[in-house]
Amino acid sequence: MELQIADIATLIGEPVRAKILWALLDGRAYTATELALFADASPQNASIHLSKLVKADFLEVATQGRHRYYRFSNQNVAYAIEALANLIPDKKAVSKPADEKHGIKYCRTCYDHLAGKVGVLINEALITKGITVQSENNYRVSDAGVEWFLRMGIDVDLLKDERRFFAKPCLDWSERRYHIAGALGAAILQRMLLLDWVRKTKNSRTVLITNKGKNELYENLGIEV
């Protein structure tokens, strides 16, 4: 009996699984990839954890095409998580799983570049640091900026050869401020995807930021996300 409780608690006690369960507390169903992002875990690792949670009847899974949607299999699981949350010493910082840090307003793609709050922050940080300079209705990259982008793995000169416009401000509907559209904006997003700073989600335009991404954005641009 007490050993079964230990098993159950152990199942919840693993950080990645705890994050997954926390993300699912809103009662919705999420795909394995989305949950891996929430938990900042590799897809393989998340998959293993999810299968354990399903086996323990914490979660149930519904396959839709190539997606697998996971959700709580009964509300007792949610109760248990909340009972555990009640044991957290200082309760002042308790906040329900918020869309704010994950929602479409926070970080999304706009056509092929980054938008949302994070897109805007990046744009403004680049200007503040003198990496990009606004002139009339477009951006250009300073000499120091060319260096900076090279270190990031982006060859600005190559981008200029593309037929499309290089970089111009794009008004962000959610922020009412500007982010970077054009070849440069697309290159930044591509690079961030490649470096696993952000990852795309299924059919949504929402983009999720990995822990690595958070750290790197802070290191390289002083942005706190």
Next chain:
Amino acid sequence: MELQIADIATLIGEPVRAKILWALLDGRAYTATELALFADASPQNASIHLSKLVKADFLEVATQGRHRYYRFSNQNVAYAIEALANLIPDKKAVSKPADEKHGIKYCRTCYDHLAGKVGVLINEALITKGITVQSENNYRVSDAGVEWFLRMGIDVDLLKDERRFFAKPCLDWSERRYHIAGALGAAILQRMLLLDWVRKTKNSRTVLITNKGKNELYENLGIEV
């Protein structure tokens, strides 16, 4: 946030700690030694676990002389444990922490020998196996029995030299059946304590049986405790 939940669940998820918490669910306070026995852990190990539980504010401790009494520091802990218990797949076998397996009627000392249900069972098993033989108002040990006791680390011949009576039936008030009193009974208890099959508790006459003890009693005497 979700990480704090993971920490809390991890704390409950360790088998020894889970057993301790389960034992404390009756709301009473127990000494470190008693809890070590409940959890079938060494005193040192239990002590470490207890200090962790206190540090996390799951338990509070009150020192009384050389005893330290542990109990839940608030009822949220009990709620959380029960919420976890609700997640146990098949609930038919759920039983509240019972005194039956731990109480004074189950296993205790009677002066310096073993009494209670376990004392009676041992006595009867020894007779059934022909290790001891009842004659009039005392027990004697058969030739095969002398061998058996030697394997157990008890030299019967040495016991006979003691001034006190060797072995006689002692009516057990709780069982209304007999257990073994006298030098032999005392030697059995001493040996069982030494081998860590049973352990004494504080000021109580109650004796608790370790998992090792349970196994050995089954192996050597076919007793299921």
Next chain:
DNA sequence: TTCATACTTAAGCCAGTACTTAAGTGTCTG
């Protein structure tokens, strides 16, 4: 049919943590 995506499974490496042995502190008993 070929490629990309979504997800799972297998195998080996690595780290955190429980448990053991050993030693130390404080308390009660004879």
Next chain:
DNA sequence: CAGACACTTAAGTACTGGCTTAAGTATGAA
């Protein structure tokens, strides 16, 4: 006061269990 007892702390060992790399299946798109 000596000795037993209740409990804690420290140090070293061992093992469970998570994470990574790698490979495989199935679905959908081109």
